Amino acid sequence: MTQKNRWSVEQLSNLRDLDAHFPEGTLTLFPIILGFGRNIKWDARIYPKGAAGVLPVDKNSLLSIGASEDEADKWVARTDRALVALRELYPALVPALEARIKELAEAAPKALVEAEPARVSD
Numbered sequence: 069m070t071q072k073n074r075w076s077v078e079q080l081s082n083l084r085d086l087d088a089h090f091p092e093g094t095l096t097l098f099p100i101i102l103g104f105g106r107n108i109k110w111d112a113r114i115y116p117k118g119a120a121g122v123l124p125v126d127k128n129s130l131l132s133i134g135a136s137e138d139e140a141d142k143w144v145a146r147t148d149r150a151l152v153a154l155r156e157l158y159p160a161l162v163p164a165l166e167a168r169i170k171e172l173a174e175a176a177p178k179a180l181v182e183a184e185p186a187r188v189s190d
Contacts, residue, residue, distance in 0.1 A: 086098065086150075088143060090130070090133045090134045090135050090139075091133070091134030092116060092117050092132070092133040092134040093114055093115055093116035093117050093119075093123075093132075093133030093134070094114070094115050094133075095112065095113075095114050095125060095130070095133075095143060095147065096112065096113055096114075096115060097110070097111075097112045097147060097150055097151070097154075098110075098111060098112075098113075099111075099154075110151050110154045110155050111151075112125045112147045112150075112151060113125065114129045114130065114133060116132065116133050117133075125143070125144060125147045126144060127140045127141065127144055130143055130144065
C-alpha cells in the first residue's frame with residue numbers, strides 16, 4: 069500500500085544516492101539515523117574534491133565547486149525544498165512502525181472473532 073504523500077520503498081532505498089556532481093565536488097542529501105531509528109535528521113552537505121572537510125549548501129560553496137550562478141541558485145532552492153519535504157514526511161522510522169504494529173495487533177482479535185464459525189448447541 070503506497071500513500072500518495074509518502075515516497076515508495078524504491079525511492080527511499082535510492083536516497084543514499086541523492087547527490088549532484090560538479091567539476092570540483094559533490095552536493096549530497098542524506099538521512100542521519102539517530103536512536104536506532106527513533107529519529108531521522110536530514111542533512112545536505114557539499115564535499116569538495118581534494119578537501120578533508122565539508123561545506124554548507126549555499127551559493128558561495130556551490131560556486132567554489134564549479135557550479136554556475138544559475139545552477140547555484142537552483143540547487144540551493146532545490147535542496148531547501150527537498151530538506152523541508154523530507155523532514156515533514158520522514159521524521160522517524162521506528163515510531164511509525166510501532167504505531168502500525170499496534171494497529172494490526174488491535175485488529176487481529178476482532179478479525180479472529182468475526183472469522184469463527186457459528187456454533188450450534190445440542
